[in-house]
Amino acid sequence: EPEVTQTPSHQVTQMGQEVILRCVPISNHLYFYWYRQILGQKVEFLVSFYNNEISEKSEIFDDQFSVERPDGSNFTLKIRSTKLEDSAMYFCASRGSAATFGSGTRLTVV
Amino acid sequence: RKEVEQDPGPFNVPEGATVAFNCTYSNSASQSFFWYRQDCRKEPKLLMSVYSSGNEDGRFTAQLNRASQYISLLIRDSKLSDSATYLCVVNPGWDTDKLIFGTGTRLQVFP
Numbered sequence: 001e002p003e004v005t006q007t008p009s010h011q012v013t014q015m016g017q018e019v020i021l022r023c024v025p026i027s028n029h030l031y032f033y034w035y036r037q038i039l040g041q042k043v044e045f046l047v048s049f050y051n052n053e054i055s056e057k058s059e060i061f062d063d064q065f066s067v068e069r070p071d072g073s074n075f076t077l078k079i080r081s082t083k084l085e086d087s088a089m090y091f092c093a094s095r096g097s098a099a100t101f102g103s104g105t106r107l108t109v110v
Numbered sequence: 111r112k113e114v115e116q117d118p119g120p121f122n123v124p125e126g127a128t129v130a131f132n133c134t135y136s137n138s139a140s141q142s143f144f145w146y147r148q149d150c151r152k153e154p155k156l157l158m159s160v161y162s163s164g165n166e167d168g169r170f171t172a173q174l175n176r177a178s179q180y181i182s183l184l185i186r187d188s189k190l191s192d193s194a195t196y197l198c199v200v201n202p203g204w205d206t207d208k209l210i211f212g213t214g215t216r217l218q219v220f221p
Contacts, residue, residue, distance in 0.1 A: 031207060033208070033209075035209075041213075042197075042211045042212065042213045042214065043154060043197070043209075043211040044211070045208040045209060045210070048207055048208055055207070056206055056207070056208055058208070089151070091153055091154070095207070097159075098144060098156050098159055099156070099209060100156070101153040101154050101155070102153060103152065103153050104152075104153050106151075
């Protein structure tokens with residue numbers, strides 16, 4: 001079964017540092033997403049990406065965040081100047097008939 | 111009113127029991143509806159899409175009531191492996207493809 005691959009599985013970073021979370025979506029999917037889930041809370045939409053540009057973003061996705069599809073397979077989320085409250089599980093997803101999620105990157109900001 | 115609302119549970123049921131989860135959504139223009147399952151500290155996994163006519167997949171039955179803005183999931187003959195959090199997920203309209211998640215309903219099936 002095709003899957004969405006995310007790396008790393010766990011990232012620990014110091015407050016103020018930049019992190020890049022990486023995702024390889026399912027190869028024939030055209031829509032890509034980032035979601036996050038703070039521990040104990042619901043999954044929240046961050047951004048959707050289609051045709052090499054952002055199609056929609058939430059109020060969470062401010063100037064601290066950016067996404068990129070640097071080549072034909074990778075899809076990245078960059079978080080600049082990380083804050084303690086950025087600690088969460090970040091899920092990448094890609095969509096065919098429904099969204100398939102990767103196994104997530106657990107980001108811990110210390 | 112929350113965009114997608116679920117009873118958080120937990121629902122503790124014995125093996126073999128039938129259990130039902132409910133969900134309500136606030137946006138009447140919502141287009142697509144799903145049930146996902148999430149195991150502890152894992153990613154959401156699609157359980158089933160929900161169609162207006164209702165649909166069934168083995169032991170799982172999903173229903174949609176657009177007039178009441180209500181979605182349900184019925185699990186028959188519960189297995190220990192059904193223990194998880196069940197997420198009600200809604201695409202809120204024609205002009206967006208984002209998904210809005212409920213907080214989830216936790217199910218624990220015991221022997």
